[in-house]
Amino acid sequence: MVRLSRIVVLSCVMVFIAGAYAFLAAADNKSEIIKPSGIHEDCMELVPGETMDYSFNASKPLDFNVHYHEDHNVVYGITKDGISSDKGTFRCEKKQYYCLMWTNSGSESVSLTYSYSIKKK
Numbered sequence: 001m002v003r004l005s006r007i008v009v010l011s012c013v014m015v016f017i018a019g020a021y022a023f024l025a026a027a028d029n030k031s032e033i034i035k036p037s038g039i040h041e042d043c044m045e046l047v048p049g050e051t052m053d054y055s056f057n058a059s060k061p062l063d064f065n066v067h068y069h070e071d072h073n074v075v076y077g078i079t080k081d082g083i084s085s086d087k088g089t090f091r092c093e094k095k096q097y098y099c100l101m102w103t104n105s106g107s108e109s110v111s112l113t114y115s116y117s118i119k120k121k
Contacts, residue, residue, distance in 0.1 A: 032112045034062065034104040040112060043099040046092035049121030054100060055087035056114035063103040068096040 032040045046052060056064070064086060066078040077090055077098070092098070104110045 029113055029115045032102075032114075034058075034102060034110045034112055036104060036107050036109065039101060039103045041099045041101045042114075042116070043097050044118065045096070046098050046118065047095045047121070048093055050092045051119045052090045052092070052098070052116050053088075053119070054090065054114065054116040055085075056102070056112060057085045058083075058102070058113075059111040060084060060104075060106055060108065062110060062112065063105060065101050066090050066098055067101060068094075068098050070096070 030042070034040050044052075052066075054066075061082045061084045063081045064078070064083060065076050065080070067074050067076045069075075078088070080086060090098070100114070100116065102112055102114075
């Protein structure tokens with residue numbers, strides 16, 4: 001009985017560590033340089049009930065959106081134009097591959113730093 005309890009406790013600890021690592025990996029800051037007329041996308045699968053917290057800072061204003069593709073259409077969940085920083089929460093209502101997307105419509109390269117984390121339902 002004691003041996004079984006140790007196995008159960010050890011299994012729970014391993015699951016906790018793996019879950020914490022996955023959460024932290026998604027929340028790491030990422031950096032990109034977006035060239036003039038360029039874009040950067042970071043895509044992930046989300047399922048209904050999950051939420052994605054995101055934040056970013058850019059050296060110059062960018063257009064930002066969260067979207068997915070359905071057939072030949074692009075469906076936007078969030079759109080914001082001409083901003084250099086933002087943070088928010090996106091709630092998934094449909095299982096899809098969603099993309100965070102930044103567009104540089106300016107004539108100079110832009111430095112972008114961003115992070116996101118996904119909370120399971």
